[in-house]
Every structure is written in C-alpha cells, then in structure tokens.
Amino acid sequence: MEDRKIVQLYWDRMPEAIPATSEKYGGFCARIARNILESREDAEECVNDTYLRAWNSMPPHRPEALAAFLGKITRNLSFNRYRYDHAGKRGGGQIPAVLDELAEVVSDTHDVEREIDRRELIRAVNAFLDSLPREKRRLFVRRYWYSESIADIARELHMTENHVSVTLNRLRGKLRGYLEKEGFEL
Amino acid sequence: MKKEDFFEVLGNTRDTYILEALASSRPLSSRRLKWGILAACLLLALLSRPALFPPPGTPQEPADSRDGPPHLVLEDQVFYISSYLSVTDTLPEGFSPGGNTDVDGVGNCPYYLNPQIPEWVYVYQEVRTDGSVDEHGTLKSTGPHDAYVRYVDGRLRGKSLLCYNGNLYISMWHVNENMDADKKLCETTRKIFGIRIEGEPPENFTHTGTATFSGHDTIPREHLLSNYDASEVYADPDNPEILFVSTHWYTATAEENGQTRHDGFDVYILYSGPLK
Numbered sequence: 104m105e106d107r108k109i110v111q112l113y114w115d116r117m118p119e120a121i122p123a124t125s126e127k128y129g130g131f132c133a134r135i136a137r138n139i140l141e142s143r144e145d146a147e148e149c150v151n152d153t154y155l156r157a158w159n160s161m162p163p164h165r166p167e168a169l170a171a172f173l174g175k176i177t178r179n180l181s182f183n184r185y186r187y188d189h190a191g192k193r194g195g196g197q198i199p200a201v202l203d204e205l206a207e208v209v210s211d212t213h214d215v216e217r218e219i220d221r222r223e224l225i226r227a228v229n230a231f232l233d234s235l236p237r238e239k240r241r242l243f244v245r246r247y248w249y250s251e252s253i254a255d256i257a258r259e260l261h262m263t264e265n266h267v268s269v270t271l272n273r274l275r276g277k278l279r280g281y282l283e284k285e286g287f288e289l
Numbered sequence: 290m291k292k293e294d295f296f297e298v299l300g301n302t303r304d305t306y307i308l309e310a311l312a313s314s315r316p317l318s319s320r321r322l323k324w325g326i327l328a329a330c331l332l333l334a335l336l337s338r339p340a341l342f343p344p345p346g347t348p349q350e351p352a353d354s355r356d357g358p359p360h361l362v363l364e365d366q367v368f369y370i371s372s373y374l375s376v377t378d379t380l381p382e383g384f385s386p387g388g389n390t391d392v393d394g395v396g397n398c399p400y401y402l403n404p405q406i407p408e409w410v411y412v413y414q415e416v417r418t419d420g421s422v423d424e425h426g427t428l429k430s431t432g433p434h435d436a437y438v439r440y441v442d443g444r445l446r447g448k449s450l451l452c453y454n455g456n457l458y459i460s461m462w463h464v465n466e467n468m469d470a471d472k473k474l475c476e477t478t479r480k481i482f483g484i485r486i487e488g489e490p491p492e493n494f495t496h497t498g499t500a501t502f503s504g505h506d507t508i509p510r511e512h513l514l515s516n517y518d519a520s521e522v523y524a525d526p527d528n529p530e531i532l533f534v535s536t537h538w539y540t541a542t543a544e545e546n547g548q549t550r551h552d553g554f555d556v557y558i559l560y561s562g563p564l565k
C-alpha cells in the first residue's frame with residue numbers, strides 16, 4: 104500500500120492503518136529497535152509502541168516520509184528503553200560501541216553552564232551531512248542513526264570492516280572540527 | 290554534552306538522508322500483524338483509554354495497568370480482551386454467570402464462564418461497536434451500548450497454534466521461550482530456520498495435509514486444526530518437533546516498484562506450555 108494511503112487511514116481513524124503499517128514497515132522498525140536493544144521482546148514492544156505513537160500522532164501530523172517518521176519514533180522509543188535499562192551501566196549490542204565513538208565528538212560531560220541551542224545543533228549536524236559525498240553520508244547514517252554494526256555496514260556497502268572503521272573515524276573527526284568551527288563547544 | 294544526548298540529536302537527521310541510507314539496505318522484511326490487533330486497537334480507542342499493545346500471551350498482569358488493554362484477573366490468571374474483538378448481544382451458549390469483577394479500563398462488570406472453554410471469559414460491558422466489519426474490513430461503530438465481550442487467557446491470546454498428530458505446535462512468531470516451548474528447541478530452530486522462510490520447505494519436509502481454521506482465540510484440539518488460518522502443513526517424520534506452515538507476505542522497499550508478494554512458510558515448533 105502506498106504511504107499516502109496508509110497516512111490517510113490514520114487520518115480517517117481507520118484501524119487498518121496499524122496492520123498496513125506493520126506489513127510494510129514492521130521489519131524496518133524491528134531492525135532499528137533490535138540494533139539498539141538486546142532483548143527481542145523489548146524490541147518488539149518498542150515496535151508495537153511505535154504503532155500506537157503513530158496512531159496518536161496522525162492527525163495532526165501528516166508525514167511526508169512515513170518510513171523516516173516511523174523510524175524516528177522507533178529509534179527514540181528504543182533508545183529511551185535502552186537508557187532506562189542500562190542506567191549507570193554498560194549494555195550489550197551495538198549501542199555501547201556507537202556511544203563510545205560519539206564520545207570522540209563530544210566531551211561526554213554534562214555542563215549546566217554551557218547551554219547548547221539544540222535546534223541550532225541539529226541544523227549544524229544536517230549541514231555537515233549536506234557537505235558529505237553520498238556514500239560517506241550513507242555510511243555515517245547507517246552507523247549513527249541506524250546503529251548498524253561495522254560488519255553489517257561493510258557487507259552491505261561492499262567494503263572491508265577496516266575501511267568502514269577508518270572512514271567512520273575520519274568522519275567523526277571532520278564532524279567535531281565542523282561543529283567547533285560553527286561555535287559549538289560540546 | 291553527554292554522548293547519549295548527542296545520539297539523540299543525531300536522531301533528527303534529515304528524512305531524506307535516513308531514506309537514502311535505507312535505499313541501499315537489504316529489502317525490508319515485512320511482518321504480518323494479525324487483524325486482531327487492529328480490532329483491539331479500535332476498541333481501545335473507542336473506550337477512550339490510552340493503551341499499549343502488550344506482548345501477546347503474557348500471563349502476568351501488566352506492571353502498570355495503564356500499559357495494557359482491558360483485562361481482568363480470575364484465580365491469578367489474567368484474561369485480556371480478545372485481539373479479534375468478539376462482541377455479541379446475546380451470551381454465547383454454555384456460559385453462565387460467574388459474578389462481578391473489576392475489569393481494568395472498564396469498571397466493575399458481570400462476567401460469565403464456561404467450564405468447557407476455560408480459556409474464555411465473557412464480560413457484559415459498554416461498547417461502541419457491534420463487532421461486525423464492513424466490506425473493507427473496518428469495524429462498524431455504534432452508539433454506546435452494553436454487550437458481551439470476549440476476554441481470552443493471556444497465555445493464549447495472540448498465539449498461532451496448530452494441532453498435528455495430537456500435539457500442539459506454536460508459530461515461532463509468537464513463542465515465548467520461557468513458557469511455550471523447550472528453550473533449546475527455540476534457540477536451535479531460530480538459529481537454523483528463523484521465524485519464517487521464503488520459497489520451498491527444507492528437504493525431507495513433505496506435504497501432510499491442509500489445516501482447517503478452528504476459530505480465533507481457540508485452542509485447536511483436533512488433528513490439522515489451526516487457530517490462525519487454513520494452510521498447508523509440511524512435516525518430517527524424523528523431525529517431529531518442527532512443522533512448516535504455508536504463508537505469504539508482502540514487501541515494499543524503495544527499490545521495488547509497488548509491493549512484492551512472497552510465498553513461504555512459517556516455522557512452528559512443538560508447544561509444551563500450559564495450554565492443553
């Protein structure tokens with residue numbers, strides 16, 4: 104079913120919206136959740152919660168890219184669950200490694216005195232992505248948005264794992280430099 | 290900034306870039322969701338009560354009652370509103386008054402039991418649908434009125450079961466390895482076959498019959514009855530703990546022009562849970 108038809112089902116309050124979403128994007132959402140959460144049950148719960156959140160969001164929202172809209176919900180829910188489950192301790196799965204890598208971009212300290220303009224930071228991150236060649240941007244997004252493993256990325260993008268790691272390392276360095284140049288002290 | 294906060298910031302990556310990365314991904318695997326979930330969803334919406342979809346078959350009462358669909362507890366067993374939504378104006382045959390109980394999300398209501406079908410409880414409560422669907426499969430809405438609504442044993446609700454040679458088998462989609470089947474069997478099956486396979490069943494698994502639909506929320510108790518759907522069953526006499534049951538599904542990735550139908554088999558394993 105076309106995305107606009109699925110979105111219309113939500114707007115018409117037709118319950119078929121849920122199975123239509125699941126049929127088309129259930130696997131996609133599950134993949135995002137499973138990259139973040141170790142527990143299959145937790146991941147499944149987050150995917151189901153995604154449908155409920157979508158049901159409660161449309162209307163008023165009418166997403167132009169339904170996949171991205173659902174994926175963002177799943178990512179947020181899954182990461183919230185991850186933080187809750189691993190408060191104060193290191194978890195398993197891909198997230199600890201992903202977070203460690205991101206710690207190279209930010210200070211990883213909480214500085215209450217230094218209030219970051221979050222919207223500006225989001226704008227700057229997207230501007231950084233705008234500046235990247237398509238292949239490098241895909242690699243970055245797969246690792247830091249989808250939380251995919253280095254091995255999976257390497258396999259799907261036909262690269263060696265070492266090549267992926269080195270490229271990601273360079274991209275993190277570039278991002279840090281870009282954000283500093285933009286005036287962000289993270 | 291904490292790395293976790295930065296991870297959240299990255300969650301606001303532009304939609305086009307999220308999709309761009311997806312375009313080079315493996316095809317999305319689709320996953321069926323039973324029609325029933327939508328029915329429950331509508332009912333829950335009609336009851337004007339926020340609710341999540343609980344993991345099917347979870348016997349324990351939700352830790353936070355706001356996190357589950359309407360349910361009641363009888364003799365330590367939780368019964369959830371049927372995910373297929375059965376609403377009738379007359380009490381089904383064989384059910385008789387069991388008393389009154391608090392139904393979470395609904396209030397104090399009379400309930401009805403049938404010793405022949407202990408996995409079901411009917412509750413007389415206010416609903417806003419007659420339970421029927423139109424030609425598009427959409428539940429028909431009505432004004433508020435009282436009706437008998439089916440609640441299902443939480444250990445059964447939402448699980449696809451099939452009876453074969455006197456044994457129950459459960460779909461790998463819904464198996465709870467702590468309750469429904471041997472843990473090792475679950476792990477091995479998941480590792481070898483996964484939940485569903487596309488194409489032909491494995492060698493040695495041959496067609497052994499067509500399963501007949503026994504009805505939603507039922508425990509299929511006779512050979513080749515299935516509570517999910519009529520379907521073709523493949524078995525291997527030398528591997529009696531596993532069955533393959535025909536199914537189909539659709540995917541619609543960015544690379545596909547429209548949607549693509551896939552034919553394959555759901556993997557079922559021997560059920561050893563509490564339902565008999």
